[in-house]
Structures are given as structure tokens and as C-alpha cells.
Amino acid sequence: MDYQFKDIEQKWQQFWADNGTFKADNSSAKPKYYVLDMFPYPSGAGLHVGHPLGYIASDIFARYKRLKGFNVLHPMGYDSFGLPAEQYAIQTGQHPLVTTEANIATYRRQLDQIGFSFDWSREVRTSSPDYYKWTQWIFMQLFNSWYNKDADKAESIAKLVEHFEKNGSAGINAVCDEEVLSFSADEWNAMDNRAQQNELLKYRLTYLRESTVNWCPALGTVLANDEVKDGFSERGGYPVEQKKMMQWSMRITAYAERLLQGLDTIDWPEPLKEMQRNWIGKSTGASVKFPIEKTAQNLQSATHFIEVFTTRVDTIFGVTFLVIAPEHELVAELTTPEQKAEIQAYIDQTKKKSELDRMADAKTVSGAFTGSYVRNPLNDELVPIYIADYVLAGYGTGAVMAVPSGDQRDFLFAKHFNLNIVPILDTQDITTEADPTKEGKYINSDFINGLTYKEATAAVVAKLEELGAGRAKINFRMRDAIFGRQRYWGEPVPVYFKDGLPHLITEQELPLLLPEVDKYLPTESGEPPLGRATNWKHPEGEYELSTMPGWAGSSWYWYRYMDAHNDAAFASKEAIEYWKDVDLYIGGSEHATGHLLYSRFWNKFMKDIGLVVEEEPFKKLINQGMIQGRSNFVYRLVDDEGRGTNTFISHGLIGQYKTSPLHVDVNIVENEVLNTEKFKKWRDDFANAEFILENGKYICGVEVEKMSKSKFNVVNPDDLCQRYGADTLRMYEMFLGPLEQSKPWNTNGIEGVFKFLRKFWRLFHNDAWEFKVSDNEPSKAELKSLHKIIRKVEEDIERFSFNTSVSSFMIAINELTDLKCNNRAILQDLVVVLSSYAPHICEELWVMLGNEAGSLSYAPYPKFNPTYLVEDEFAYPISINGKTKMNLNISLSLDVSAIEALVRANADVQRYLDGKEPKKVIVVKGRIVNIVV
């Protein structure tokens, strides 16, 4: 019987489901291997061909590892809290849960038909109460922890309280808010509970703090940076403003150094690590206190200095002014009466500017003089203080020391305001622009004159420390993560407020269920949607009304798969100690600074408090490339009045006509040739379409764009499974190119893969399509083909080069077809090797070869035997002077000198040598490859 992929695939998918073939065990004598995919958000559009790319790769790997004798955990689930379901709910009143479950059903059906070897018994959904119960529980652990810098790990807040009671704040080296108090044990004990709790909030790893957020009044919610485009909300296009709000935050900055260091211990793509490094943004430098000049301004404040952060403390003698951010807290105090109007005007102007304007204006110099001065702590010179929006309030101390000779922005600023520019290195050339060099010897720099960069930096830091005017300091760009969203479809924060103080609910009260609401919009008084819930009140106070952000549920989900049904813990200790961490994680690089960073943070925290065993959650990470859309166009003839006609011009001829391009459904185009009959049926108004053809065909135009419905370039895996089957789809997605490379989807080549599978099927059958294999001894040539592919596939899978494997399969099948190979032993091994790529057809053939159903998935991967690959004689390429090439037939048994003699005796070589001795004979790996004459 011909290759009936539909029957075969249905049959085996059913078999796997009925028999729990891929159920992983939490204990085994086999070594463990954990293969994880980034779980999808179940959107209403369903899967397109780009989604399964990574899943197919990870499935091949998981299946391969099973054959290699590993106990493989390969689970799947859904990141099912999210904005689209909520937006849909706002528009239709449909509960997000209903939409989400419908979408999940679609996803599941689509995933099933591709034949993945997921252990579905471990499925998780982040929106399910028995899952988010533990997300809330982890939030509570964070709330109950602080970061001890001395121990370099998170510790229990109870331990901190104990220390305060005994010793006050002395001896505590913590990551905390800037404005923490210092107090004695007596002072602590004398504080009322409210004061104590407020103080502790400054230490907790999740805490409430007033932060600046993107507030969209029209939508009534906070938006993440990527939801704001050009100062307007991405959805609806409403204006967005900066607003200060009390928000839950995560003290991820406590882990900045460990998140950075940890990158060196994991096998991730270098570009992705680099993205995380940049995001963390460590810079090593010094903080310097510039004393405020009292005579210039009568300060009310207790602050007597402005602190700056610099990475070039060696340039301190080149400082000719100081710049602080317009939002800096000392601006009002520092402004002299004469300058007040100018400063106020500048601040107003800055406030009006959107983020975008500020960026666009990067090149124009602006600022204003406060009228006040500081003194340079090292040479006592008076330094004027300016405000300018190129200094950011949120980074460092919101103040910089300006060295116009070494920094281009400072240079432009100095030119604009006519300020001094002092060169500080003898090699500096500052005639037209600043020169940030570190080469040369210092000049105009007091006690560091004549020193080099390294010496000078050390000397200046030492001096500043001696004077108490500064110290070496490390700064990070990364900010604490805001954790609250004014939305409905997310995890409720397990907190209630009493007397203005946040309290955790008890563990017995978990999960704190998401309440029902009448509408999914903010309340009339501007509170989040949860404010609409009736009968939703904690006995002691009011529940927190914001919910957790999308990344909360995805920051620990790989642990839940280890023990998905545990209701006593997020996962049992035994399960965690067995599976430990994810060995291979496959997903997109767009999560580099979101999910992948937050997950590493939560994992480190969970390790600190003894919940998990590994410091890093994902040992090896592979980024699959994005699949772009490949749009096809038809060209509609435009008449003299500029109206479109019903005549369409083939792409090669459009130069001769006036046309307008029109997206056409890629599914009615094959190899850029339009199926004109299908086109006429595609849309009613094209029923009478006429075509101007070239060579009897209508050729379409092509462009690479994002895959989207409106561009008619979406290719649905369902259609391909119907036409060619899952095995063909799986292999074709791999064949398309390197896994990590982004590429446009193109269905054109899929026939080749389909043909390959048919050829493979045919190997097992005679001309009448009867199953027919022989039990003869395999021939040498057959063994050679087989062992070539055994080795090749193993090498390819280990280095994630799946595309070249597919090619090798095709070569092997062509060879074996030429050899008319129907040998049972050969075919059996071939089935095992191919089974991770094309599991359905392999299962079918495996059973036809006389094996037990279901045993293929755990059959041992065949052992490669190198002796079959040895060739007796082969064509030996020789070049002379790296140019002329010729082939000699040489036996492998000859040694190098014998080959050399043979080469010299060759007539062509003789002709080139012309009686002379060769100057040099190049031998690579025991082979002569080149002769230099």
C-alpha cells in the first residue's frame, strides 16, 4: 500500500496518548535529561508554522535522548494569563477564562497533530488556581526575605528583626532603599509596629515603593515600556503620561552581580548573554562628593554636598562644571533668586517633552545655570552647577561631574555655555571635539601629573577616601522590576492592607482566588478592575487590587512540571533533587531581558532560601530563529482615472503597465506561479478577473514581511499536516535552514521532503506495494550507507544542526534505493535513527519489521561502526603551487612517502616539475595536498 500518512499518523498519535508512551518517571536508574520549550501564550489566532519550529527541534532532541538511554522530561503547558484575553473581555464581556480555555483547546489540537512526545500528564496553566497558588506563595517568600550582602544571599526577614532587636541597625550590610534609618536596639524596640513595618519594607525583596510608571488615563492602567509607542498606547493610541504611583517592586538589583557572574557558567548563545550583560549594565568607577559652596547660597538643607558617579575619576582635575538632572531633589535649594525664572522655565520645558522628544533632541544642547557652585574636593576650585536633561535622574546619583576635554556631551555643553575646557592628558587633541583617551601622562592635574591612567585612578581614589570625599563604587544600570499591574487577568497579590500597612495573607488562605467582576474595566474612582469585586474582602482589611505582571507565572514554571499535581508544595523535594534543572531550553531571544532574566533571579532567590538546588535554572539554551512571512503580490492594472481594473499583470511585465500591487493569499500560489482558477474563487470580485501572462503563467511578486492575517501570508500547520502529514512538516521545518537563523517561511521545497518519505516507505515494499524485507547478510555498501547516517545524525543532533541531518537522510535513502536494499537489519537501524525526526512513519515500519508497538521510542540508538566506512582506494586530489588540480587513484594502505613517490611518477606532475625537485610537499592529515615547485 502506498504511503498513507493520515492513517499512520492518527493511529500512532492515538497509541501514544492511550499508552502514556512519553510519561516520564520521577525516579529512574537512567540518567535524567530535561528538555524544555518556552510555553506559549494561547492567543486566539492559533499556531502558525513559525510556532512549532522550536518545539520540533526540542522534540527531536528529546526523542534522541530517550534512544540514548536517558530518562527524559519533556513537558508542555500554557502561559495563560495575559492582556489579549482581557482586552477581548472588555470588548465582549466574555470572561477571559472562557476565551483562554477555548484557545488552549485549539493549541492542544494543533500540537497533537504534529506528533510531539510531550508528557501531557504534567501540563501546567499559569492561570489555574492550583498553579497560581504557588506563584503567590513564592511572592510571600520574597516578601519575607531580605538580601544580606555579607552572606551574599537572601535571608529570612525574621532574622533581620532579631538582629534589630538585639543590635539595632549596626552590623547589617543589606540591599535596601536609600533612605533607611540607622538606629540602636533600644530605638528599634521603642518604635511602634507601624514604624517598624515601614522600616522593614525598605529591606524586603518585594516591597511597595513610589515609582514612576507609564500611566494611560484612557485605559486606566499602567503600561509596560513595550506597550507604549511614541508616547501613545499601542492599543487604542491614547496618550500616555509619566506618573508616580505606589507600586509593588521586586528587588532584582540585589542579584545584579550574581546574575552577571552566573552568565559565565551557562551554555547560552553569546549574543543573548551580551544582551543580559548590557541590561544589567555594570560600571566600575567612583562616587565623589562635591561640597556645596556655602557663601554662594544659604542652604536650608542638611545636605552639604552633591554626590556624583563617574567611571573616569582620573579626570577630576578637568572638571569645570557640574550637571544635575532637572528632577534632582536639590534643584530648588540650589537655585539662586536671580536664576529662578530661567531654571523654572527649563524644568517646565523638560516636563512637557515626551520621552521621544528627549531622545530626538539628543544632539541639541540645552540646560540652565542654577547660580550655585560646588568646590572640587581635590583642588578647591569653584565649579558652577547646571541642570540639563541629558543627565538622567534615574541613573547613578542623578548628577555628573563634567569633564569637557574628555566627554563629547560635556564638550558641546561647555562650548554652548562658554565654559572652560581643560586638557588633562598630554596626548589629548581637543581642537574640534572631546578626546576620551586613556593613553598618555596627566597634565594640569596636581599630584597625578605624569602618571599613567591606571596609576592616576588608584591615586585619586586613595586621596578621595583619605579626605572622606569619595570612594570606589560599582553602579548598575538595571532597575528594580515593577511588579503591579492595574489589570484583571493576572494573579491576585496575596496581600491585604490594614491601617495603611501591607500584610500577607496566611498560607492557609492560599490560593487567593481571582474574584468575579461585572466589567473588566477600572472603577469609576480609577481603581483597578478588582475594585469592582463584591464580597471580596479580607476579614482584617482590604485586599491589594493590582495583580501580578505576566512574567510572574513564567518565572518558576519549569519546577512545577517536575511535580505538577503536588498540593502540599510547589514541587516535592525529591522531585526537585531528581530533576534539578533544565538541561536544554529552546525558545526565542525576544525573552532575553524579560523572562530569562526574571527566571534566573527567582531561581537564585529560591536557591538561597533552600527551595531548589541549582544556582542557574537553564544549563543550555538555544534560540530558534523567527519565521517571517513571505508575501505574494498580484499587480492590478490601473486605468487612466487611477481606478483598479479587473485585469492583473504578471510580475515580469509590470514595467509596461500602470499597476498597483495587492497582497494575494500565499496558499493559492506555488513557486510564485498564481493558480488563476483558485484566484477567481478566492474573492467574489475577482470571479471575472483577467490575466496578462508571461510564458503562459502568472508570476507573483514576493516580499518578506511579518506573518499576519492581513497580509495573507499566514501558513497554517493544519493545512500542511492535511496535505503532506506531520512527518513531512517536521522534517521540512528542520530542512528549511539552521535552527537559530531567522528566515521567511517558504512552502516551495516541501515536496522534496514528502518525496523522500515516500521513497523511504518504498524501500520496505516490492513493486506491488507488499511489505517485503530480506534477512540476508547486509552487503558492505549497505552497511557503509547505514553507518554513515548513524554517525552523521548523532553528530548533527548533538550540535543542533538538524537541517544537515535531513539532507543526509536523503542521501542515505538514495544510496540504499540504488542498492535495492531491503535488508531487515539495515532497515531496522535506519528506522531508529530516523524516528526522532519522522516518528509516525518509523513507528509503523518498526512494527511491520516485527517489533513490539511502542518500543521504538526507547529502543537503543544504533552503535556506529567505523570499520564499514574504510575505503580501499579513492580519488586523491593534488594541487601544484596551490593551483593546478588533478586526481590520482591511491590506495589507503600506502604511507606518505609511497604516495609521494606515486605523485612524482605521475605524468602531469612530471610535466610541472620539468626535471626539478619540488621545493616543498604539503601533507595534511597524512595526505599530500599540495606540491610547491
Added chain:
RNA sequence: GCCCAGGUGGUGGAACUGGUAGACACGCAGGACUUAAAAUCCUGUUCCCGUCAAAGGAGUGCGGGUUCGAUUCCCGCCCUGGGUACCA
């Protein structure tokens, strides 16, 4: 601007540590089988010059360099994609 990845036939791509560039597949052209179609099989297919063939020349974005030998290593430039954005 800065950081990263990439640029190979008509197309997707291969060439793993510097050693026969273009594997494999699509497409295209020609042929076989067939009443015909589908399916299948065979041959050719980087370009130029050669009316077949042989022989020759050029060739991995561009310009240089190292080397007996470079798609691969080094320097400079151009282009495409991704990240980031006044980070002191």
C-alpha cells in the same frame, strides 16, 4: 551612535579545526514510461568563452593582507537583520 549576528547559483541552503566551493532540495530545461494525466525514473543546470566535447578563464558583498592554499584568519569599507539608546 554603540553592541551582536549575517552577506555563497534563479531559490532555501551545504562546506564541522584553512585543504576538490555550490552537498542536499526546490525551480527550470530535456528525455523515458503513459491514450492522457498523476506518480515515478533518467540527464543537464555557478557564470563567461567555446555551436557538442575537450581545454581555458572568473567566482563565496567590495578593496587589501597573511598563506603553497582563504567562504573560513587579519585590516579597511558597503549592505541587511536584531538589540540598545544621552548610563556619566
